[in-house]
Each structure stands twice: as structure tokens, then as C-alpha cells.
Amino acid sequence: MTRASVVGAGMTAFGVHESTLSELFATAALDAYDDAGVGPADIDAFYFGNAMGGQTENDTHLAPKLATEVGIAGVPAQRFEDACATSASAFKNAVQAVDAGIHDTVLVGGVERCTPETGNGTGEMTRIFASASHRQYEQPTGLTFPGVFALMTKRHMHVYGTTEEQLAHVAVKNHRNGTYNPRAHFGREATVEEVLDSPIVADPFRLMDCCPFSDGAAAVIVTSDDLADSYDAPVDVTGVGQATDLVPLGLKSTLYATQAARDASAKAYEQAGITANDVDFAEVHDCFTGAEVLASEAIGFFEDGEGGPAAAAGRSALDGDRPINPSGGLKAKGHPIGATGTAQIVELTEQLRGDVGERQIDDATCGLAHNLGGDAGTTVISVMEVRG
Amino acid sequence: MTRASVVGAGMTAFGVHESTLSELFATAALDAYDDAGVGPADIDAFYFGNAMGGQTENDTHLAPKLATEVGIAGVPAQRFEDACATSASAFKNAVQAVDAGIHDTVLVGGVERCTPETGNGTGEMTRIFASASHRQYEQPTGLTFPGVFALMTKRHMHVYGTTEEQLAHVAVKNHRNGTYNPRAHFGREATVEEVLDSPIVADPFRLMDCCPFSDGAAAVIVTSDDLADSYDAPVDVTGVGQATDLVPLGLKSTLYATQAARDASAKAYEQAGITANDVDFAEVHDCFTGAEVLASEAIGFFEDGEGGPAAAAGRSALDGDRPINPSGGLKAKGHPIGATGTAQIVELTEQLRGDVGERQIDDATCGLAHNLGGDAGTTVISVMEVRG
Numbered sequence: 181m182t183r184a185s186v187v188g189a190g191m192t193a194f195g196v197h198e199s200t201l202s203e204l205f206a207t208a209a210l211d212a213y214d215d216a217g218v219g220p221a222d223i224d225a226f227y228f229g230n231a232m233g234g235q236t237e238n239d240t241h242l243a244p245k246l247a248t249e250v251g252i253a254g255v256p257a258q259r260f261e262d263a264c265a266t267s268a269s270a271f272k273n274a275v276q277a278v279d280a281g282i283h284d285t286v287l288v289g290g291v292e293r294c295t296p297e298t299g300n301g302t303g304e305m306t307r308i309f310a311s312a313s314h315r316q317y318e319q320p321t322g323l324t325f326p327g328v329f330a331l332m333t334k335r336h337m338h339v340y341g342t343t344e345e346q347l348a349h350v351a352v353k354n355h356r357n358g359t360y361n362p363r364a365h366f367g368r369e370a371t372v373e374e375v376l377d378s379p380i381v382a383d384p385f386r387l388m389d390c391c392p393f394s395d396g397a398a399a400v401i402v403t404s405d406d407l408a409d410s411y412d413a414p415v416d417v418t419g420v421g422q423a424t425d426l427v428p429l430g431l432k433s434t435l436y437a438t439q440a441a442r443d444a445s446a447k448a449y450e451q452a453g454i455t456a457n458d459v460d461f462a463e464v465h466d467c468f469t470g471a472e473v474l475a476s477e478a479i480g481f482f483e484d485g486e487g488g489p490a491a492a493a494g495r496s497a498l499d500g501d502r503p504i505n506p507s508g509g510l511k512a513k514g515h516p517i518g519a520t521g522t523a524q525i526v527e528l529t530e531q532l533r534g535d536v537g538e539r540q541i542d543d544a545t546c547g548l549a550h551n552l553g554g555d556a557g558t559t560v561i562s563v564m565e566v567r568g
Numbered sequence: 569m570t571r572a573s574v575v576g577a578g579m580t581a582f583g584v585h586e587s588t589l590s591e592l593f594a595t596a597a598l599d600a601y602d603d604a605g606v607g608p609a610d611i612d613a614f615y616f617g618n619a620m621g622g623q624t625e626n627d628t629h630l631a632p633k634l635a636t637e638v639g640i641a642g643v644p645a646q647r648f649e650d651a652c653a654t655s656a657s658a659f660k661n662a663v664q665a666v667d668a669g670i671h672d673t674v675l676v677g678g679v680e681r682c683t684p685e686t687g688n689g690t691g692e693m694t695r696i697f698a699s700a701s702h703r704q705y706e707q708p709t710g711l712t713f714p715g716v717f718a719l720m721t722k723r724h725m726h727v728y729g730t731t732e733e734q735l736a737h738v739a740v741k742n743h744r745n746g747t748y749n750p751r752a753h754f755g756r757e758a759t760v761e762e763v764l765d766s767p768i769v770a771d772p773f774r775l776m777d778c779c780p781f782s783d784g785a786a787a788v789i790v791t792s793d794d795l796a797d798s799y800d801a802p803v804d805v806t807g808v809g810q811a812t813d814l815v816p817l818g819l820k821s822t823l824y825a826t827q828a829a830r831d832a833s834a835k836a837y838e839q840a841g842i843t844a845n846d847v848d849f850a851e852v853h854d855c856f857t858g859a860e861v862l863a864s865e866a867i868g869f870f871e872d873g874e875g876g877p878a879a880a881a882g883r884s885a886l887d888g889d890r891p892i893n894p895s896g897g898l899k900a901k902g903h904p905i906g907a908t909g910t911a912q913i914v915e916l917t918e919q920l921r922g923d924v925g926e927r928q929i930d931d932a933t934c935g936l937a938h939n940l941g942g943d944a945g946t947t948v949i950s951v952m953e954v955r956g
Contacts (some may be wrong), residue, residue: 200703200704201703202704226812231628232622232628233699234620234622234623234649234696234699235622235623235626235628237703238623238695238696238698238699238703238707239699239703240619240620240623240649240651240699240700241649241650241651241699241700241701241815241941241942241945241946243650243812243946244650244812244813244814244815244828244941244942244945244946245702245815245816245945247812247815248812248814248815248819248945253812253813253814253815253945254811254812254813254831255811255812256660256810256811256812257650257810257812257946258648258650258657258661258810259648259649259650260646260647260648260649261622261628261629261647261648261649262629262631262632262645262646262647263628263629269646272644273646273661276665276668276670277664277668280664280665280668280669280670281668282664282668307626308622308626310626311621311622311626311627311628311629312628312629313629314633315588315589315625315626315627315633316588316590319626422644422645422646423642423643423644424614424631424632424635424636424641424642424643424644424645425632425641425642426632426636426641427629427632427633427635427636427641428633431636440632443642553629553632554629554632557629557632557633557636557641558629558631558632558645
């Protein structure tokens with residue numbers, strides 16, 4: 181059942197930008213306006229995500245500031261922060277509000293500047309990112325996010341025999357997909373050997389298992405099912421599930437099962453009235469190659485333990501039976517934290533319109549976005565379908 | 569019309585605390601559970617506010633972490649940040665969700681640690697607070713929040729002849745009210761002479777015109793109109809309006825009129841089917857004495873220009889015709905940023921139950937909370953009434 185529709189989508193290229201948060205966000209939002217054929221007067225609320233502006237550049241209370249920049253000061257505006265799931269959380273709340281009739285047509289989006297080039301070095305950015313881990317139980321140990329996902333992935337390797345080479349295939353696939361995406365941070369191919377020869381960051385992850393720090397913004401216009409028919413190219417949101425898991429990592433029932441993703445996808449599938457078998461492709465949160473393997477199982481694309489072999493066998497490639505991250509994912513498209521969740525929705529929208537050229541999934545009618553925050557303590561799953 | 573009901577309320581004392589964010593928030597939340605007679609199994613979502621944890625102590629992604637602490641990991645959880653209006657924004661979103669049937673019974677709350685004693689000195693805290701002003705147009709000028717509200721208040725003085733002595737009366741009243749509130753940061757009386765003799769912070773504000781940095785937490789349990797009757801002491805939320813104004817300050821149509829408060833209160837009154845004349849008392853955002861004067865006019869308690877004389881004449885005192893900030897307000901109760909909005913809802917709940925002892929407003933049946941963020945670019949107005 182249609183809960184809401186996306187009728188406009190826009191984003192900046194992801195990568196290194198000299199622009200301010202305002203400039204980046206306005207670029208994405210005005211693209212989304214143009215794509216939908218709307219103007220500020222059509223928007224009646226603003227659901228906005230930014231994760232780290234306070235820490236990276238002493239910039240908070242961004243919702244009314246950015247509302248001003250894109251012409252919608254006056255409407256209710258709120259900022260969400262749920263670590264890397266920040267703008268998927270904004271999207272979920274927006275879909276709920278539109279579905280419930282609280283608002284008619286809303287602007288949803290996110291922005292982040294987190295390349296070392298934009299002011300904070302790699303070490304400082306790593307420290308800032310680590311704020312999303314447990315302040316008392318994890319941060320004092322020196323655990324940063326490559327380590328968090330390394331622990332989760334190591335457990336998966338122990339239980340299921342997942343290999344470093346299988347993980348490398350995830351990176352290679354996403355790099356290849358990224359070459360077809362003009363907005364991707366990385367636009368070049370990689371090889372399994374190159375991944376396996378890159379330096380260790382946090383065992384089992386090597387440098388090429390890790391997504392980059394990126395700057396960028398993404399925005400979508402969400403409207404109600406009733407209003408969607410008056411737009412040129414609506415794509416329906418049929419399910420949005422969100423769940424939390426225990427934090428910190430040490431409390432989780434299993435390290436590799438990402439329970440919140442299982443709970444959230446169950447909710448989203450139920451709302452949409454579908455199962456994982458009905459989904460033609462997924463954008464998942466591959467902050468590290470291992471995270472994609474875990475996610476591919478949690479959303480039901482593969483049986484537990486089959487995520488690694490499936491990646492190595494090409495099943496998640498563009499021409500596989502279970503395509504994952506056609507955009508290039510966080511690994512190649514890039515990961516501007518607060519923009520990532522909305523950027524997944526942009527990819528779903530454009531794929532389901534058949535508008536993405538060489539990376540198009542043939543005959544795609546249903547896509548899924550999986551966006552997690554922190555150690556997967558927050559996960560949001562969105563299901564979108566071609567309008568019936 | 570009832571949109572939702574508050575059926576449980578809890579908060580810590582506001583002041584200087586040695587406790588972590590988790591400990592503070594859990595104290596407030598468990599008090600709210602006890603007050604409502606609920607347990608974690610009764611809660612189906614978590615709307616949480618914290619403004620500055622990332623900046624003050626590198627602590628973000630707090631929603632699932634605190635959900636874990638209070639036994640509700642699993643439910644959808646999200647963090648809001650809208651500067652000083654942070655947890656009123658969470659409350660607004662929660663009321664909307666319950667009113668729309670998205671959730672049945674939710675935990676709403678906020679927490680902050682921002683006393684210089686908890687790690688960052690006064691200068692550093694002032695710099696962190698300034699992150700809520702415009703990064704490009706205001707921060708480079710050296711403008712901090714005492715200055716922001718000083719500019720707004722100076723304009724009010726210029727247009728209406730409001731005096732420093734009238735402002736001092738606001739501080740004296742709120743200090744007196746605070747002596748009746750065992751959870752207030754300041755529990756002592758002040759005199760007009762003492763306020764006027766205190767050192768200048770930002771003309772026209774002296775030290776005693778300014779609220780303190782405080783640590784603390786507040787939480788409420790919000791349930792639906794239908795479910796409220798099964799609780800002992802529900803208090804109804806009949807209106808919640810939120811609006812944004814242009815940011816930065818220099819773009820605002822008037823500096824003293826706080827347009828967002830006017831827009832938000834108009835919405836809240838319309839939802840509740842009342843006017844300002846029906847409201848028995850208000851908790852307003854008196855981060856500085858001048859802010860209370862501006863708010864008292866924006867919510868319609870006094871005509872424009874009459875806020876200062878009304879404060880001096882005692883009209884906003886506990887026994888006046890228009891009581892404002894019976895809790896002591898931000899000035900005396902304290903201002904732990906992300907907890908302030910919810911703490912106002914706690915005061916409204918307890919006042920409307922007749923439970924606040926010496927600071928009780930006689931025969932109060934309707935109260936209003938006014939919580940602003942930044943330069944008032946975000947304002948949330950909540951109206952609560954004794955259950956009919």
C-alpha cells in the first residue's frame with residue numbers, strides 16, 4: 181500500500197567540496213524542486229538531517245537556517261541526528277507525517293561536510309565519528325568505527341567461514357558500479373588483488389574495504405498518495421521500518437546478525453505487503469565491505485552465511501539475481517553521513533523511473549534502502565515501488 | 569480538542585551534576601514511568617532531544633543508547649536537535665505521531681550537561697552555544713547568545729520604551745518562583761537593585777538578566793486520548809504549534825516581534841479552540857529577561873509594548889492576572905538546553921494536576937509552554953488543559 185510518494189529528487193556529486201553546508205544543501209534541494217516542478221510555496225514542512233555539523237564546524241540549529249536558504253522559512257522544520265542513519269530517520273518521520281495527513285508535501289534531505297580537506301584531518305574526523313559509539317564503554321578503549329564493524333565481521337567469518345576475498349569482491353563490485361555513476365566519489369575500477377594488497381585498517385578490513393569520508397547533500401520531495409498523480413514521475417513509498425538494537429556492541433545478542441535491520445525490514449515488508457523475494461535491488465549501508473555482507477542477509481536477500489559467497493559469485497552485481505548498491509554504495513559513491521540515507525532514496529527513485537543509464541537494473545519495479553547508524557543500533561529500511 | 573495526553577512526568581533537579589547523560593536521563597525517564605505506572609513494555613517509540621552532546625563530550629547517536637538504558641531498545645527511536653527548542657520539537661513530533669495513531673504510548677524527553685563544571689569552561693560553553701547562530705554571517709562577528717537577545721531587546725526598548733528596571737523585575741519574579749521549586753538551579757530571592765548592580769554581560773543584560781548553564785534531564789509519557797482514561801492523572805495536550813523564522817537575525821522582519829512565536833501560538837490556539845485569554849499561566853523561554861518580555865507579547869498575554877510594564881507591575885507574578893514561569897523559568901530553574909522543552913511540559917502537567925505546592929496557580933485549567941531555539945528561529949508552543 182502506498183504510504184507516500186517521492187515526486188522529486190536531487191543531490192550533489194559526493195566527494196570533496198569547498199562549498200558551505202548551506203550551499204551544498206541548497207544545490208540538492210533546488211534540484212529536487214526542479215525535478216518535482218514545485219516551488220517553496222508548495223512545501224509545508226522540512227525534515228532535515230545532519231549528523232556532525234556541531235562537531236566539524238560549530239554549526240547547529242541548521243533546520244531554520246537551511247529552510248531560509250531554500251525559501252521555506254515559516255514551515256515547521258526539524259533536524260534529526262541518528263548517526264549514519266540520520267537522513268533516513270528524517271525520511272521515515274516525513275513519510276509517517278504525510279501518510280497520516282499531518283503534512284501534504286514536504287522537503288526531506290541531509291547534508292554533511294566530513295572530508296579531511298574541509299577542515300578536520302583524518303584523525304580528528306575519526307575521533308568525531310567515534311562519538312556515535314558508546315561514550316563510557318567503547319570510546320575509552322580506543323575503538324573507532326572500522327574496529328566496530330571489524331568485530332562484527334570477524335564474528336561472521338568465525339561462524340560462517342566468510343573470507344577476506346569474498347569481502348574484496350564487494351569492494352570490486354561497488355567500485356565498478358561507481359564508474360557508471362557521475363555523482364560518485366570514486367569513479368574507477370578496482371581489483372580483488374588491489375583490495376587484498378591494500379594496507380590493514382582494522383583486521384579484517386583493509387583500506388579498500390572502507391568507504392571514504394565525503395562531502396555532499398541529497399534531497400527529495402515527498403507528497404501524499406492523493407497528490408502524487410498530479411506530478412510527472414512519482415515513485416511510491418510502500419514501507420518504512422525503523423528499529424533500534426541494544427547499544428553498546430557488547431550487549432547485542434549476536435554481533436553479526438544486525439537485529440535492528442531484521443526487525444526494521446520485517447516491518448517495512450509487512451507494510452508493503454511483500455517479501456524479500458519481491459525486491460529487485462537494494463541500496464545497503466556498506467560503510468565497510470563486511471557491513472554489506474551482514475546487511476544482505478539481514479534484509480533477506482541471502483540466507484545467513486551466504487552473503488560472502490553470493491558476493492564472490494557475482495549474485496549482487498548489476499547483472500546478478502540480487503543486485504546490491506547499483507549506485508556504487510557508500511564504498512564508491514561516498515558517505516557524507518547526514519546525506520547518505522536520502523541519497524539512497526534518490527537512487528531508488530531514479531532507478532524505478534528507469535533514469536540511471538548504464539547502471540540501470542532491468543525491469544526494476546521494487547527497490548529497498550537500508551541505512552544504519554552507529555554500530556547498527558539504529559536501522560531504517562525503506563521500500564519503494566513503481567507507482568501502480 | 570485533545571490531541572494526546574501526558575500521563576507521566578519526571579525530571580532531575582537542574583543544576584550541577586556529576587552524572588553522565590545516561591544516568592541523568594534514566595533518572596528522569598524512570599520517574600516518568602513510575603508516575604504513569606508504566607514499564608518499558610508499554611512504550612512503543614522514543615522521541616529524544618539533546619542539543620550539544622557531540623560538542624560537549626563527543627557523545628552522539630544517543631537515542632538507541634538511552635533507549636537501551638531505559639529498557640526500550642527495539643522501538644523506533646530518534647534524536648532531535650533544534651538548539652534550545654530541541655525537546656519541545658521532540659514533544660511536538662511525538663504528539664503528532666500519537667494523535668495520528670502512528671504510536672500509542674511514547675517516551676519523550678531530553679538531557680544536557682552544560683555546566684562549566686562538567687568539563688568545558690564558561691568560555692568554551694559560550695562558543696559551543698554560539699554554534700546555534702549563523703555560521704557564516706554571525707559567528708565570525710563574535711556575536712554570542714547574550715548579544716543576540718540583547719540586540720532583540722534593545723530594539724524593543726527603542727520602539728516601546730522598555731527599561732532595564734522592568735527587565736530586572738522579570739529576574740526578581742523568576743528567582744522568587746524558583747524558591748518554591750525544589751528542582752530549581754537557584755533557590756534564592758533576588759532584588760531589583762541586585763540585578764541592576766550586577767556586571768554587564770551584553771548591554772542591556774547584566775549577569776542577573778541571564779539564565780545559567782545547567783545540567784539536567786526531563787521526560788514525559790505521552791499516550792492517546794483513547795488510552796488516557798486508563799491512567800490515574802492524565803493531562804491533555806490540546807494544541808502544539810511550531811514555526812520557523814528567517815535566520816540570521818539580520819533577515820528578520822522585526823527584531824523584537826519573534827514572528828515564529830506568533831505563528832506557532834496562532835496554530836496552537838486554533839488547534840485547542842481557545843485564545844490567549846483562556847490560558848491561566850505560561851512557561852516561557854526566558855533565557856534572558858528580555859526574551860520573557862518579548863515572549864509574553866508574542867503569545868498574546870500582553871499587548872505589544874506592554875510586556876515590560878506588566879512585569880514591573882507584578883501582573884506576571886504567581887498572584888498576578890497573567891502568571892509566567894511559575895517554575896522559576898530558565899532564569900531560576902535552570903537551562904539544560906535539550907531538557908528545557910520537556911521540563912516545561914513537566915511543569916504544565918504538575919500545575920494542571922494541582923501538585924506543585926507553594927507555586928500552584930489557583931484554579932489553573934489551561935497552561936502554555938513557549939520554547940524557542942537559537943535566535944527564536946525555531947519556536948514551539950504547546951497548550952495543555954485539565955482533562956475534560
